[in-house]
Amino acid sequence: MALDKLNKALAKEADSLQEEGRAKAPERIIVDYIPPQGQKGPRYKLKGANTEFIRMNSNSYLSLSNHPKMIEAADQVSKKFGVGPGAVRFIDGTFQHHAELEERIAMFVDKPAAKIFNSAYTTVLGLALAINNKETYWIGDELNHNCIIRSMRIANVPQDNKAIYKHNDLGELKMYLQSIPDGMNRVVVIFDGIFSMRGDCAPINEIVKLTDPLVPKVKDGVITVVDDSHGIGAYGETGRGTSEFTGAQPDVIIGTFGKALGVNGGFVASSEEVIEAVRQKADTYIYTNPLSVADCAAAIRALEIADSREGRERLQHLHQRTKQFREGIDALGMESIPGPHPVVPLLVRETAKTHKMVNRLYEKGVLVVGLTYPVVPKGDETIRFQINAAHTKADVDCVLDVLSEFRD
Numbered sequence: 001m002a003l004d005k006l007n008k009a010l011a012k013e014a015d016s017l018q019e020e021g022r023a024k025a026p027e028r029i030i031v032d033y034i035p036p037q038g039q040k041g042p043r044y045k046l047k048g049a050n051t052e053f054i055r056m057n058s059n060s061y062l063s064l065s066n067h068p069k070m071i072e073a074a075d076q077v078s079k080k081f082g083v084g085p086g087a088v089r090f091i092d093g094t095f096q097h098h099a100e101l102e103e104r105i106a107m108f109v110d111k112p113a114a115k116i117f118n119s120a121y122t123t124v125l126g127l128a129l130a131i132n133n134k135e136t137y138w139i140g141d142e143l144n145h146n147c148i149i150r151s152m153r154i155a156n157v158p159q160d161n162k163a164i165y166k167h168n169d170l171g172e173l174k175m176y177l178q179s180i181p182d183g184m185n186r187v188v189v190i191f192d193g194i195f196s197m198r199g200d201c202a203p204i205n206e207i208v209k210l211t212d213p214l215v216p217k218v219k220d221g222v223i224t225v226v227d228d229s230h231g232i233g234a235y236g237e238t239g240r241g242t243s244e245f246t247g248a249q250p251d252v253i254i255g256t257f258g259k260a261l262g263v264n265g266g267f268v269a270s271s272e273e274v275i276e277a278v279r280q281k282a283d284t285y286i287y288t289n290p291l292s293v294a295d296c297a298a299a300i301r302a303l304e305i306a307d308s309r310e311g312r313e314r315l316q317h318l319h320q321r322t323k324q325f326r327e328g329i330d331a332l333g334m335e336s337i338p339g340p341h342p343v344v345p346l347l348v349r350e351t352a353k354t355h356k357m358v359n360r361l362y363e364k365g366v367l368v369v370g371l372t373y374p375v376v377p378k379g380d381e382t383i384r385f386q387i388n389a390a391h392t393k394a395d396v397d398c399v400l401d402v403l404s405e406f407r408d
């Protein structure tokens with residue numbers, strides 16, 4: 001009864017989203033996982049469908065989620081320590097597995113210290129809360145992930161304390177760096193490592209070249225922050241991410257354990273001082289339960305695997321399949337954004353055709369993400385494909401085969 005009026009208002013708002021084409025489709029539900037067999041990589045079954053699907057829309061780039069060693073690690077610690085932490089970190093919810101994962105991930109990205117969070121999303125929010133003050137000026141890429149945009153709002157960054165540069169436009173970034181408003185004593189340049197809808201990366205080396213000379217001129221310096229959620233584990237020669245690929249170290253690295261590393265949770269790695277500020281001031285770290293010990297144990301094992309011979313082989317296979325897919329798209333005369341990352345966007349540039357292709361792929365057992373107007377501007381309609389290390393050569397050929405039906 002009390003909800004009647006609110007229900008009506010919310011239903012009306014949902015209808016408007018529907019009319020504007022911005023409503024989320026109902027979620028598909030995975031009900032079965034079929035392990036790889038011979039030429040076939042893993043397949044998934046969805047509720048209400050008989051088909052076995054290839055996931056070309058998963059962020060699990062190294063395909064570690066079903067790794068027996070990770071499952072065993074999660075199992076073992078759960079049996080001993082339980083499945084939940086019982087309290088937040090400050091109230092004796094810190095287990096040895098949290099501390100160990102923090103040490104391991106800091107080492108992995110070559111930083112002195114790290115803190116883990118429930119997700120990369122809450123990590124970015126926490127970092128902004130920890131380092132922002134009234135005299136902080138934020139400069140970001142226009143295509144930054146929603147968590148960076150939201151972090152500015154949550155940290156109450158006023159409009160005058162931020163600037164947004166065109167995607168990867170170093171000229172515009174330089175202009176903003178040269179016109180930092182008076183009174184700004186701390187400057188943060190923040191960007192995604194890999195832009196998740198495009199698969200291209202931030203030129204961290206070039207960005208650092210622009211920010212470094214300004215450090216002495218700003219009271220608290222000019223720092224670079226990368227959210228490398230799609231890079232960590234999947235990019236660079238040993239999977240260190242966009243910093244390895246571009247050969248430059250940003251000051252702060254944020255990442256997720258929930259994509260290439262196949263588990264869940266986020267982290268921030270930087271100096272001891274930045275990490276202590278996070279521990280003291282990041283509400284999304286302080287006032288919420290941490291990851292379970294099972295997540296931590298699985299993530300520790302994922303880092304070990306990523307750094308082993310097996311990890312290198314997975315990464316190499318991922319590169320080969322990505323190359324195969326990208327070359328296949330080129331051979332079909334279709335348009336993409338070049339680069340070695342396993343996010344491969346197919347630029348269709350028409351809403352109706354995008355829907356038709358996504359539906360056909362679904363009929364043929366391929367799950368992908370279609371982005372159409374108004375979610376993307378007219379003319380930028382795209383289908384995002386994501387390759388992972390469990391895809392076989394035959395899987396990629398099978399997807400290309402469906403796409404060949406749409407060759408002009």
Ligand SMILES: Cc1ncc(COP(=O)(O)O)c(C=O)c1O
Nearest residue numbers: 119120121145192196229256258
């Ligand atoms: C750039 C970027 N940052 C953060 C996230 C969120 O990661 P998590 O699922 O760990 O919160 C995503 C995932 O979509 C992402 O693409």
